Amino acid sequence: MIISYELGNSLYINLTNRCSNACEFCLRNGEKDLGAEHWNTDGDLSGASALWLEREPDVDEIIADLRTRELSKYDEVVFCGFGEPFTRFDDCAAVANRLKRCGVKIRVNTNGQANLIHGRDVTGEMVGLFDVVSISLNGKNAEEYQRVCHSDYGEAAYDALLDFGQKCAEKGMKTVFTVVDLMSEEDIKLCGEIAAAHGGTLRVRKYIE
Ligand code: SF4
Incomplete structure (x- = not known):
């Protein structure tokens, strides 16, 4: 069982396969020896194998x-999971708490639906633990998002992830919304405006075949 692995200068933690989405581009749909697209933002999966838990x-x-890891050599530790790490929010927070004692920078790559999944606003519990929150935006509106991501929560997921991001940004966490580079330039520009309106920035991820 692979719990953590290196990609570039980061250490990734793999703690669940579960997700509230079923994105059409998710690598979970294909080979189970590769990682889910939403958390691998650099297109380099060379260090990842057999991640299905x-x-x-x-x-x-x-x-x-x-x-067993020399944590000081990494730029950051990233919670990603093969699925959505915040389906295990309390466990992520517990691990992040331990990591923070070592002075590690922490990022979470998430679909932004934690508040829906847990029925409470968890962003206050993230303060002091998560430095960077990377949220998959994946669409310029709720209909488009749901058409691609098939959230368990329907179109409500889109506004919820924007609200989640805004709350993270308001609480001082660096908030980055992401889209895949399959979008038109016009749509990417619009997503950038949406990200900015919710206190974040936009990052365009490379699509992984
Ligand atoms: S949110 Fe991420 S893990 Fe979940 S289905 Fe989409 S790409 Fe896969």
Whole structure:
């Protein structure tokens, strides 16, 4: 079971396959030996293999795994999962809390639906733990998002992820919305405006075949 792995100068934590979306471009739809698109933002999966978890590691197992790593050599630790890391929000927060004691910079790559998944606003609990929040925007409106991402929450997911991002930004976390480079330039520009209106910036990710 691969719990953590290196990509570039970052250490990634893989803690769940579960997700509230079923994105059409998700690599979970294909080979189970590659990672989900939303968390791999650089298109380099050379360090990732066999990431599909037959069972989810518990917090103690994750921390034990991280203890084998030389954390100071990484620019950041990234919660990503093969699926949506914040389906296990409390466990992510517990692990992040331990990592923060080592002075590590922490990012989460998320679909931004944690508040829907958990039925509460979790952004206040993220303060001091997560430095960067990367949220998959993937569309210029709710209809477009749902057509591609097929959220369990329907079109409500789009406004929820924007609200989640805005709350993160308001609480001082660096908030980055992301889209895939399959969009038109016009739509990317619009998504940039949407990101800015919610306190974030936009990052255009490379699509992984
Ligand atoms: S949000 Fe990420 S993990 Fe979930 S289905 Fe979409 S690409 Fe896959």
